[in-house]
Amino acid sequence: MKIVIPDDYQDCVRHLDAFSQLEGHDVTVYNDTVTDLDELAERFKDAEALVLIRERTPITDSLLKRLPKLKVISQTGGGAAHVDIAACQQHGVTVMAGKGSPYAAAELTWGLILAAMRHIPEEVNNLKAGRWQCTLGTGLKGRTLGIFGYGKIGSLVARYGQAFEMKVLVWGREGTRQRAAEAGLTVAQSAEALFEQADVLSLHVRLNDDTRGLVGASLLGLMKPSALLVNTSRSQLLAPGALEAALKAGRPGQAAVDVFDEEPVTSHALLALPNLTATPHLGYVEKDSYELYFGDAFRNLLAFAEGQPVANLAS
Structure with missing residues (x-):
């Protein structure tokens, strides 16, 4: 053949x-x-x-x-x-x-969370350039991890959050909310509440006609200036241009992404932003x-x- x-x-x-x-x-x-x-x-x-x-x-x-x-x-x-x-x-x-398998993507998600919250890529570059301790990172213990979509990957990321002693808050479709409640997790009152309360918010929603552009300016604008948005799912879950505008406006304060609208990416407006941590779709790689x-x-x-x-x- x-x-x-x-x-x-x-x-x-x-x-x-x-x-x-x-x-x-x-x-x-x-x-x-x-x-x-x-x-x-x-x-x-x-x-x-x-x-x-x-x-x-x-x-x-x-x-x-x-x-x-x-x-x-x-x-x-x-x-x-x-x-x-x-x-x-x-x-x-x-x-x-x-x-x-959900494991590689979930592990990469957690790697991005740690990298962004503790400014690891930036500090690696600083150290190699002869600069010592230039940033002040943010720990995870006691902070709220928002999970948007409690499927195979989302449930693993929630468990990682619990291991780091984070408060886990979940939102999604009815089935998502039911599974999260059965697992003993707190279900947000609404999508808006999830975005408002999360210190780290990770997207784990399947892309389809109903979810394309689901996360737009209104939801992103509810996030804390200190919050981190993580997307290792699909770039098209965010409305076109919404993440770039939100990061420039400072809500959320930073983002970590592994996915882009068109791949492979050699140049992208997001990559020029100092409050973005990005990887080239390594979740399953x-x-x-x-x-x-x-x-x-x-x-x-x-x-x-x-x-x-x-x-x-x-x-």
């Missing part, structure tokens, strides 16, 4: 233990990002299968029309918002979902996670090739 794996930024897929599953197949791995339709069509023209790394590669109807040999897309992780499922059905392309994601995606692909039942997003 001719298999193409695009957008492997770190050139790591070929070095995973899971990659051995594809022995005997014709595999091409691309380590750069291409967005031009003609270039994508040229790269994928002979592919019978695509293995996609999360949401890095959009699959559109226009692209599928130019890929007559494509039979199957095996997705790392369970989300496929970047794939036009209806177009895949129309072109007879099977789209398979994989499994994921971790060895154990990759072995899980790709191991599952490769097994699904081989099962498809052998005519075995697979998890099919398009069914």
Whole structure:
């Protein structure tokens, strides 16, 4: 089978233990990002299968029309918002979902919280430049951690907050509020109350048509000047331009983000702000996670090739 794996930024897929599953197949791995339709069509023209790394590669109807040999897309992780499922059905392309793990993203979330609250990146740079103790950080004990969305990742971050002796406050859909209450956590009276009371507020809401732009100027403006907003979920949960404007206005006082509207990012207005800590979408980018994601995606692909039942997003 001719298999193409695009957008492997770190050139790591070929070095995973899971990659051995594809022995005997014709595999091409691309380590750069291409967005031009003609270039994508040229790269994928002979592919019978695509293995996609999360949401890095959009699959559109226009692209599928130019890929007559494509039979199957095996997705790392369970989300496929970047794939036009209806177009895949129309072109007879099977789209398979994989499994994921919340742990790497939750750990990265907590790393960003510590980095921002204690000014760790700034002080690392200060020390290397010969400057000693230039900032005054903020501790977590006794402060309020707001969790917007109590799913797999949000619940882990809440537990981390409890380990740091923070007060945990949760808001989200009815199911979120019910799960949080059953876990013995305090449920905020409203979204507005969550944003008003949190010293650290972490977003863990799934992106869909209902949640796109959910966090706008009105909610951000309720945050304390000393508060930190953390987003390791999806950038599009925030209204366009809302975070940049809020940080410039000082409510919240700072933000830590791992996601952007368009990725990869080489320049962005947010990156120029001194009260922003940012990472290049590292939440799931971790060895154990990759072995899980790709191991599952490769097994699904081989099962498809052998005519075995697979998890099919398009069914």
